[in-house]
Amino acid sequence: MTRPVLDVRDLKKIYGQGEATVHALRGVNLTVERGDYVAIMGSSGSGKSTLMNILGALDIPSSGTYLLDGVDVSRLGDRQLALARNRLIGFIFQAFNLIPRTSAVANVELPLAYAGVKPKERRRRAMAALDIVGLAERAKHEPNQLSGGQQQRVAVARALVTEPALLLADEPTGNLDTRSTEDVLNVFDQLSAAGRTIVLITHEPEVGDRAKRLIRLVDGDIVADVRQSPIHRPPVGAFSGGRHAQ
Amino acid sequence: MSFYEVVRFALRGLSANKLRSALTMLGILIGVAAVILLVAVGNGSAKAVSDRIEALGTNTVTVMSTGRGGSSSTALTKDMADALVDPVLAPDVKSVSPVVSSSSTVTYEGTDHDVSSFVGTTPGWFAASNTPVGQGAAFTADDEAQGRRVVVIGQTVAEELFPGVDPIDKQVTVGGALFTVIGVLEEKSSTGFQDANDTAVAPLTAVRQVLTGYGSLNSILVEAKDPDKVDAVQSEVSTILNQKMNVTTGSSTTPYRIQNASQLLETQTETADTFTTLLGAVAAISLLVGGIGITNIMLVTVTERTREIGIRKALGAPRRVILTQFLIEATLLSVIGGALGVAAALIGSNFEIVGVKPVIVPSSVGLALGVSIAIGLFFGGLPASRAARLRPIDALRYE
Known part of the structure; x- marks a missing residue:
């Protein structure tokens, strides 16, 4: 049995002090196996964004342990954390968060640059990643010359270019129209079919329905954990669009 | 990640915001150039003043009466001037020129000109006071006698009365008497507000006869044989004058005052130093203001890019790399801006500014550059390091 990609034990996050204390997470336990495609759903204020930020090593939990690919992230120093974010995690934001006035391919290259990959190799891998999300011909465009869906696909390419153990997506379709949502979800389906581990949060049911496993979060607690399709099969929606098949 | 790569990141960061980068550099440029130029102007005017005083001749002393109203006991007389020419009591004196002067109106063919200083003296005055004759000739001892x-x-005077005409041998009317112009003085640079070229020089006897009468002298110009002997001449002159004017030895007040050109130079240099200090203070303030400008832009730049720092951290950029990138950006801005400022100041110093030829003080270049770069680095580095220390999620949420 391989070790899980994600292993979260009794994770708590408390904001504020005294009267104003907010328990964003009240002891979450979660294990995600390699190759799984997990959607976390919950209404706003359910703590799903907090959970996502902690899983992405962008924020630190108040208590509990968090093993990422067997590494205890809560005990890492600044330098190791940077390394973990770079090598183990690919993070996709709701607001895309591309670096402005910088071309798509340069954005995708950025994590590789921080990983110390040589420029030629970097360019090759960035182009390959852009090809996966179907934007190879837009490589020279800057973010403001791309549509929302295209920007988000560039962000997906950036997240997967380092071949991380885990892809995390924080409401990746939250800012997108139906068509762009479809484009981005197709990319996720293919990535899942290719064996990538994906965890995303959403409040749109049609996004949650396509995942292999659906978790519902209410007030900082997991209230439901449903397997919708087996881990080692392609997800339900895969190849329905077909245009980005590898 | 290699240093070279970080430099490329920094260059890309600067070129992504060309206008802002250019404006930041402009601010630094102006600050640095202003400091260097202001100090250069102060230095240049100080130098000009000391040059002019040196041109007056540093080997003379001037004796002036301290008495007011020309009472006979304090007045300088021709007799005293003659007494100063004494090879025994005053061996270091080269020449003595008694001087009377008054302002008077000179008329030529119906054109009037008020000469502010109409001087009556002896021929030795031209050499002693460092006032050479440019055109024509000076009067002779015989003319004087x-x-x-x-x-x-x-x-x-020549320009006012004889525009486009050769003034030599023309007759002008001064105080009701006709004088023949025999020469024109060389142009002299002016000290202070008085026009040193608004003058006319005539034999002492003639001026006394026509203008001032046979009263007291205004001053006596004594020339030493050697610039080193000026102090000796000064004491010799005061000994003779004390004798002549019956001043008791040890008396603290004398009816005359001896002015020494090198003393004058000293006082003027002090004044000029004060002036330079003043300009330096103004320059320091402008550097401070320039520095606050740099600070402001650096703070805004980094604050505005805190989100970008968050993105970079989320992608796995170590703190050190982010800090280095922003420090290099700040360094490039302040170094390039500072260098351009030095260039602008060097170009600007070739031109006369309010009548002063600026003279660059090398230390001001170093100081201005150093301060602007230090400010750029500090205020570029400080907020960048603060932002780099933030948790990525806080940096990303930063507005």
């Missing part, structure tokens, strides 16, 4: 009415005029 005979009381001939001849006059040597300054450039301003």
Whole structure:
């Protein structure tokens, strides 16, 4: 049995002090196996964004342990954390968060640059990643010359270019129209079919329905954990669009 | 990640915001150039003043009466001037020129000109006071002895009375008497507000006869044989004058005052130093203001890019790399801006500014550059390091 990609034990996050204390997470336990495609759903204020930020090593939990690919992230120093974010995690934001006035391919290259990959190799891998999300011909465009869906696909390419153990997506379709949502979800389906581990949060049911496993979060607690399709099969929606098949 | 890569990141960061980068550099440029130029102007005017005083001759002393109203006991007389020419009591004296002067109106063919300083003296004065004759000739000892009415005029007088005409041998009317112009003085640079070229020089005897009467002298110009002997001459002169004017030895007040050109130079240099200090203070303030400008832009730049720092951290950028990138950006901005400022100041110093030829003080270049770069680095680095220390999620949420 391989070790899980994600292993979260009794994770708590408390904001504020005294009267104003907010328990964003009240002891979450979660294990995600390699190759799984997990959607976390919950209404706003359910703590799903907090959970996502902690899983992405962008924020630190108040208590509990968090093993990422067997590494205890809560005990890492600044330098190791940077390394973990770079090598183990690919993070996709709701607001895309591309670096402005910088071309798509340069954005995708950025994590590789921080990983110390040589420029030629970097360019090759960035182009390959852009090809996966179907934007190879837009490589020279800057973010403001791309549509929302295209920007988000560039962000997906950036997240997967380092071949991380885990892809995390924080409401990746939250800012997108139906068509762009479809484009981005197709990319996720293919990535899942290719064996990538994906965890995303959403409040749109049609996004949650396509995942292999659906978790519902209410007030900082997991209230439901449903397997919708087996881990080692392609997800339900895969190849329905077909245009980005590898 | 190699240093070279970080430099490329920094260059890309700067070129992504060309206008802002250019404006930041402009601010630094102006600050640095202003400091260097202001100090250069102060230094240049100080230098000009000391040059002019040196041109007056540093080997003379001037004796002036301290008495007011010309009472006989304090007045300087021709007799005293003659007594100063004494090879025994005053061996270091080269020449003595008694001087009377007054302002008077000079008329030529119906054109009037008020000469502010109409000087009556002896021929030795031209050499002693470092006032060479440019055109024509000075009057001679014989002219002086005979009381001939001849006059040597300054450039301003020549231009006013004889526009486009050769003034030599023309007759002008001064105080009701006719004087023949025999020479024009060389143009002199002016000290202070008075026009040094608005002058006319005539034999002492003639001026006394026509203008001032046979009263006291205004001053006596004594020339030493050697610039080193000026102090000796000063004591010799005071010994003779004390004798002549019956001043008791040890008396603290004398009816005359001896002015020494090197003393004058000293006081003027002190004044000039004060002036330079003043300009330096103004320059320091402008550097401070320039520095606050740099600070402001650096703070805004980094604050505005805190989100970008968050993105970079989320992608796995170590703190050190982010800090280095922003420090290099700040360094490039302040170094390039500072270098351009030095260039602008060097170009600007080739031109006269409010009548002063600026003289660059090398230390001001170093100081201005150093301060602007230090400010750029500090205020570029400080917020960048603060932002780099933030948790990525806080940096990303930063507005």
